[in-house]
Amino acid sequence: METILFLAHTDDDGALGRVALEALTGATQLRSQMPGAKLAFGILGADTATATQSASGCGADAFYAVAGVDFAASRYASDAAALEAICRAAGATIVVAPATARFNRVMPGVAQRLNGRIDTHVSGFTVNGDELRVQRGFYRQRMVATLTRSVRPWFLTVDGGVFQPWAGASAAVSVQMLDVTLGDALRRTTVTGYQAPEANAQTIRPDANLLFVAGVGWTKKQSDGQVHLDEAASAILGFLDKASASLGSSKSLVDQSSEGHNVFSFMSHLNQVGQTGATPRHPKGLSTCCHGEEPHVVGWRFIGERRAINLDANCGWAQGKADVVYVADAFELVRKITKLL
Numbered sequence: 001m002e003t004i005l006f007l008a009h010t011d012d013d014g015a016l017g018r019v020a021l022e023a024l025t026g027a028t029q030l031r032s033q034m035p036g037a038k039l040a041f042g043i044l045g046a047d048t049a050t051a052t053q054s055a056s057g058c059g060a061d062a063f064y065a066v067a068g069v070d071f072a073a074s075r076y077a078s079d080a081a082a083l084e085a086i087c088r089a090a091g092a093t094i095v096v097a098p099a100t101a102r103f104n105r106v107m108p109g110v111a112q113r114l115n116g117r118i119d120t121h122v123s124g125f126t127v128n129g130d131e132l133r134v135q136r137g138f139y140r141q142r143m144v145a146t147l148t149r150s151v152r153p154w155f156l157t158v159d160g161g162v163f164q165p166w167a168g169a170s171a172a173v174s175v176q177m178l179d180v181t182l183g184d185a186l187r188r189t190t191v192t193g194y195q196a197p198e199a200n201a202q203t204i205r206p207d208a209n210l211l212f213v214a215g216v217g218w219t220k221k222q223s224d225g226q227v228h229l230d231e232a233a234s235a236i237l238g239f240l241d242k243a244s245a246s247l248g249s250s251k252s253l254v255d256q257s258s259e260g261h262n263v264f265s266f267m268s269h270l271n272q273v274g275q276t277g278a279t280p281r282h283p284k285g286l287s288t289c290c291h292g293e294e295p296h297v298v299g300w301r302f303i304g305e306r307r308a309i310n311l312d313a314n315c316g317w318a319q320g321k322a323d324v325v326y327v328a329d330a331f332e333l334v335r336k337i338t339k340l341l
């Protein structure tokens with residue numbers, strides 16, 4: 001019989017982050033598909049009370065926590081010690097954890113300490129009889145593999161955007177606080193703070209709720225016969241800043257930039273979405289000045305609700321590829337939305 005352990009860390013505000021809540025939904029669904037399986041909840045952080053309380057109704061049979069200032073920030077040595085202790089206390093055979101930067105760094109090491117195996121970027125579970133199978137994309141998500149393993153414990157880090165965030169009423173639960181003592185050797189690294197680029201400097205933001213895509217139309221002559229690059233740049237950056245959105249691009253726009261034409265300095269090929277670009281995951285997407293041709297739209301596979309702004313009522317987005325198409329001037333509309341934001 002499997003014991004599924006859901007693992008999470010608190011965010012800076014003491015709560016569970018979105019990706020963690022999504023992975024919790026995945027863990028509860030997995031448990032419901034495996035009759036007889038036990039579910040345990042494990043968490044680490046400076047103060048784990050708020051996060052544990054918010055997830056207390058998830059139906060776990062046991063709750064474990066490692067809390068204290070030593071576990072506030074992401075540090076490999078202390079995180080690995082805490083997670084190892086939780087896995088051992090829970091007797092976990094399957095570990096489900098969110099693919100956050102903090103866990104991506106430490107989880108393979110924890111799997112190694114427990115002589116287990118790990119699969120990362122998991123995008124789905126299926127259960128066939130007693131056998132658990134997981135899905136994972138390869139080759140820029142163009143191929144989906146279904147994997148199974150007999151080795152336990154089996155660690156699975158789940159990508160964001162796969163499950164709905166868990167939401168449920170809280171319940172009275174008893175939490176086992178595990179005492180993890182850290183020697184000086186495990187405290188040699190000190191986290192002094194974050195250095196994060198401004199929202200408008202770091203345009204690719206995998207955790208954003210919205211993907212904002214710019215197409216080459218932003219650089220074309222507009223109805224007055226003129227090109228308005230500066231206005232385009234300020235409209236795009238203004239919106240990104242207000243909406244904290246992630247910036248995607250069509251291939252034509254980033255190709256144009258790199259050929260020495262009029263460059264949007266905040267954009268590179270890394271922003272390109274599509275067949276030969278990225279396949280990001282976001283709950284929502286807004287395409288602007290982009291035609292919506294198939295090689296581009298194929299990169300929207302994991303975008304939830306899709307909207308597009310295009311002057312052309314017959315653009316590709318209107319051919320069943322978007323939920324809503326605004327037939328409008330993106331310069332005007334994006335400026336207006338930004339003002340409202």
Ligand SMILES: Cc1cc2nc3c(=O)[nH]c(=O)nc-3n(C[C@H](O)[C@H](O)[C@H](O)COP(=O)(O)OP(=O)(O)OC[C@H]3O[C@@H](n4cnc5c(N)ncnc54)[C@H](O)[C@@H]3O)c2cc1C
Nearest residue numbers: 215216217250251274275276277289290291295296311330
């Ligand atoms: C093998 C192969 C791989 C490819 N891979 C990719 C890929 O990974 N990603 C990708 O994006 N493309 C890819 N492409 C290219 C793709 O087919 C399209 O050529 C490209 O996506 C077009 O970019 P676009 O929509 O920005 O430009 P365009 O097709 O020129 O469209 C510009 C749009 O802007 C609109 N517009 C102009 N002004 C305004 C305004 N003021 N307001 C609103 N709308 C306006 C126009 O109506 C037009 O629809 C690939 C092609 C091939 C052959």
